[in-house]
Amino acid sequence: MATGSRRRETAMSVPATEHHDPAVAFEAAKLGVWTFLATEVLLFGALFTAYTVFRMKYPEMFRVEHAKLDRVLGAVNTVVLITSSLVVVLGVDAIKRGKARLLEAYFGATILLAGVFLCVKYAEYAAKFHHGLYPRTNLFFSLYFVMTGLHGIHVLAGMGLLSYVIVLSRRGRLSEAWHTPAEMSGLYWHFVDLVWIYLFPLLYLIG
Amino acid sequence: MARGTSTSRLVYLAVFAALLALTVVTVLVSYVDLGLGNVVVALLIASVKASLVALFFMHLKGESRLMWGFALIPIVFLSLIIFGTLVDTMLR
Amino acid sequence: MDNVLAFGAASTQAGRVDALFVMIAVIGGFFFFLTQGMLIYFAVKYRRRLPDRDNETPAITGSPLLEFLWVLIPSIVVVVIFYYGWRVYTDQRIPVAGATEVHVNARQWMYEIRYPDGRTAINEIRVPAGKPVKFLLSAADVLHGFYLPDFRVKMDMIPGRVTTLWVQPDRPGSYQIFCTVYCGTGHSNMLARLIVMPPREYAEWVEHGGREVGGGGGHEPLAVRGERIFRNAGCLNCHAIDGKEKIGPNFRGMYGSKVLLEGGASVTADEEYLRESIVDPGAKIVKGYPNVMPTFKASMPPEDVKAVVEYLKMLK
C-alpha cells in the first residue's frame, strides 16, 4: 500500500525522531541511552543493596570467602575492560573524523577484548565449580555469581551491539555526519566497564 | 552538527593511564590490612575511576544539565534504597 | 465483642488504638464532608443553566494564598496524626518487666505454643488476666502472621528470626487469633485462640498440669477425651471429618479401610497406622496428598495420641 510503504520509509530511514532534524535525533538518542543507563544502575542497584546488607551482617564470612577468589585474574580482567573502554572511545573518535575502517578495527578489537574477559571469567567459574563453590554454597558466592553473571550477560549484549555497529559501518551507513549507533553503543560499553570498576574491589579486594 | 566539546585522543590516553595506575594502586592496597580503611580506600578509588570514565570516555564533561541530571538521579535513588534497607536491617 | 460501634477493646492499649482510630475518623470525616460537600455543591450550583450556551466563567487561574493554605493545613494535620500514631505504637512496643513469656511457633497451618515451664499446646494460649504477656513469635517454614483483633495488634512470624509482641490482657475471655500473612492452602484455617483466665482459675489450671479444669478427669471416656484433643490440636484445619475434602485425607470411615499410599503400596488403616501417622506423618503418605503435616511427637503425649486414635475409630 502506498501510504504504508511511505510511512515505513520515513520512520525507518530517518532514525528516531520526527522533526527530521538530525541534531534533535542525536540528542534524543543520547538522552534515551542515559535514561536506559539510569535503569541499569538500579538493576545492579538491588544487588549492591543486597551486598551491603549481607556484608554488614556477616563481615567475617565475607572476609574468609573473598580470599577464595583470584584477585590477580580479577585485576587482569579489570585491565582488559579498561583497555576495551579506551579502544571504544578511540573508535568513536575515528568515525567522528569519518574513518569508518578505523572504527571497525577498534570496535573489532573491543569485541576481542570482551572475549578475553569472558574467557578469563569462564576459567574462574570453572575453578570455583571445581572446588565445589556454587551459587548455593553461601551468601558470598550467591552474590559473586549473580553479580558477575548479570555483568557477564551485559558484556555479551555489548558484544552484540558492537558487532551490529560494525555491520552498519561495513554497509557504509556510518559517516562523519551520522554515527549515532557507534556513539550510543560506546556509552553502553563504558557503563559495562563502570559496573566492573565497582564489582572488582567489592568482590575480589575487600570481600 | 554541534557535538559539544570534542576531546582529544591525548586526553583519552592520559585517562587510560590514570585508570591503569589506580587499578594497580587499589590491588596493592588490598594486601595491606587497614581494617575498615580497606573498604573506604577501595570504594574511593573505584569512584575516582568511575568518574574518570563518565567524565571523559562518556563525555559527561561537556554535557548539558539535562544529561547530568539523568546521570546523577539514579545514584540518588541507589543511595535511597541502600539507606532505607539498612535502616531496617541494621537496627532490628 | 467485635461490634464496630461498641469497639470492645480487650485491653487498655487497645482502647488507645481505638481513640486514635476515632481521632483520625473525625479529622477524616471533617475533610470528607468539606471536600465532598464543596465538590457536590459546586457541581450543582455551577451547572450550565442554558442548554446551548455556557455561563459566563471567570478566567481564574489560581490563588497563591489558597495554595499555600492547603499545603500548610494538611501538613500540620498529618504531622499531628503521625505523632499520635507513633506515640501509641511506641508505647505498645516497650514491654514492661515481669511479663509472662509465651513462645509461639507457626508452621503450615498451626500454632505451636510452648510455655516457659515446658507445657505445650496447639492453637490455644492460656494466660492470666491482668498480667502482661510477651509473645515470642517464630515460624518454621514460611511467613505467618499473629493477629489479635481484640487487642488491635499483630506481628509477622518470620522463619529464622524471633519477633515479639506484647499485650496486657485486662479482661478474661476467649479471643480470636488469626494468621494474617498469606501462607498457603490452609491460610484461612490457621486460627487459634487466646484464652484470658481469671488469675485464680489460671493458677488452678497450671496446677492441673495444663488440663481443662473439670474436663472429665479420670472418668472421661477415652474417645471423648480424644475428640477434645483432636479439636484443640488443630487437626480440623487440614482434615475433614464429614465427607468433604481438605488438605489432608478425610477421616470419616478411614479406620479399617484400605489406604492407597504414595508409591503404589497400600496399608490397612489400623490403630498402629493411625498412631504412626500422628507421630511420624511422613512415614506413609496417602496417595494424592502433600507431605506437609508436622510431627506431633513432642506436642502430644502418647496417652493423648491413644485417645485421638480412639476418637478417629469412631468416625464411621
Place this chain on the structure above:
Amino acid sequence: MEGAERIASNRNGRGYLAERGWRSWAFTLDHKRIGAMYLWTTIFFFLVGGVFALLLRLELLSPQARYFSNHTYNVFFTLHGSMMIFLFIIPAIPSGLGNFFIPLQLGARDVAFPRLNLASYWVFAAGFLVVIGSLVAPMDTGWTFYTPYSAKSAAAVTTLSLGIFLLGMSSILTGLNFIVTIHKLRAPGMTWYRMPLFLWGMYATSIIQVIATPVVGVTFLLLAAERVFGVGFFDPSKGGDPVLFQHFFWFYSHPVVYVMILPAMGIVSEVIPVFSRKPIFGYKAIAWSSMAIALGGFLVWGHHMFTSGMSPLANTIFSLMTFFVAVPTAVKVFNWTATLYKGSITFEAPMLYALTFIFLFIVGGLTGPFLGALATNVQLHDTYFVVAHFHYTMMGGTVMGFFAGLHYWFPKMTGRMLNEKVARTAWALIFVGFNVTFFTMFIVGVRGMPRRYAEYLPKFQVENVVSTIGSAVLALGILVMCWNLLQGLRKGAPAPANPWRALTLEWKAASPPETENFHEIPVVTEGPYGYGIPKA
C-alpha cells in the same frame, strides 16, 4: 505529493485506521495503533481479572468453602491481583492512552523512538504469553510473591517471574520513550508550563517506571535464581533475609501505585476544565505535585511492612514520609474542586467519571491516614480494610480515571461518538455497585477479617454477602459500558474533530487522526486551558 496523499487518506474519514490487515497492526510504527493494541490487550485482561474477582466474591457468599477448594480460591485471588496489576492497571493508561495521546498533545508526529515503541509492545506480548504459560501450574502465592512461600511453592513461580521480568522491561522501554519524547519533541512554543497536565502526569510516571521497575525485575530474577540455583538471598536457612525481598518488592511496588494513579490524575485534570469551561485552578501546583508525588513515592515503601518486624526507626521514618506524600495529593483534590467554582458545568460521561474519580479517591485518600499511622496500621494491616482502601484508590481512582479517559477520547480515537444515555446508565450502575462492594470491606476490615481468606468466621457473613451483591451490580455496569463502547465503535455517529470544544492539541487533529497526526506541526502560543469567558 505527500500532502495530496495525506488528504486522500484522510478523505475516507478513517485516518490512521485506513490500512487493514494484521500486518498493518503487527508491524506498525504508528504510536496510535500501538496505543490501540495496548488498549485492546489491557481491557481484555481487565475483564479476565474481573471474572476472577467475581468468582472470589461468589465463593465468599458462604463462610465455608462451597464452590471451590481453598487452593482454587488462593489461585483465583493471585490471578486476579497479578492480572489487574501487571497486565491491566500498570500498562493501561501509560502504554495505552499515553501512547496514543502524548505525541498528539505535544504536537509531535510520533514518539521519539517508534521502533522501540513497537518492540516494547511485543516484549509486553511475550511477557503476557509467558505469564499465561505459567498457568500450567497456576500460582497461589498472592500477587506479592512473598518469600519463602514463593520460593517453596510447587506452582510455576519461576516461569511467572520471567514473565513479569519481560513485562517490566516493556514498561521501562515505554517510560524511557516517553521521557525522551516529552523532552525533545514538543511542538514549537510548547514550553513546559504550556503542556497539558496529562503530560506532566505521564512524565512523572515515566520517571518512576524507569527508576523503580529494574529493582523489581532483578528481584524476580533473584527469586527465580533461588528456585533454580539455590541462591540464598531470601532464604533464612542460608542466612538470607525474607524481609529483604519485601524491601525490594515494595521499592518498586509502592512507587508503581503512582504509576497507576498519576496518569489518571492527569486525565482528570484534562477533563475537569473542559467540562467546566474554566481554566484549571493552580496549574503549576498540580504539575509540580505530580513530580512531588513521584519522588515522594520512593520514600514510603516501608509502610507496607510495619508489622514485618522492621526496625522501630525504619517504621518511624516510613510512617512520617507516608504522611507527607499525602499532602501533594490533597493539593490536587483542592485544585480540582476549586476549578469547578463559578464554572459552566455539563455532565457528559467523561465528566461524570472524573467527578467520581475525585469522590472515590477522597474516600481512598482519607482512609490512608489510618494505615499510615503506626498504631492503627498495626491493627488494620492485612485486613479487609486495606483491601477496601486500595480498591478505592486503584479502582475508584485509576480505573475511573481510565474510564473518564476512554469516554473523553473515544471520539478522537475512533472517529465516532458514544451513546450518552447508555454511558450514563453504565456510570450509575458502576458508581452504586462499586460503593456497595467496597465500602462494606472497610467495615468488615475494622471488625478484624483478614484478607486472602478462603473461609472466614460466620460473624463476617453479612458484610460479605452485601459486598458480593454490590460486585454483581458493578459487573453489570461494566458490561453495559463495554457494550456501549463496542456499539459506539461499530455504529456511533461520526465525531467532529473537537466535540468537547477543548483547547489541547489532540483536538486540532482530525477524528480519528491521520497517520502522522498533523498536516502541519502546530505552533503553540498559550497554555492548554484558556477557557474563561470574560464578561462581555
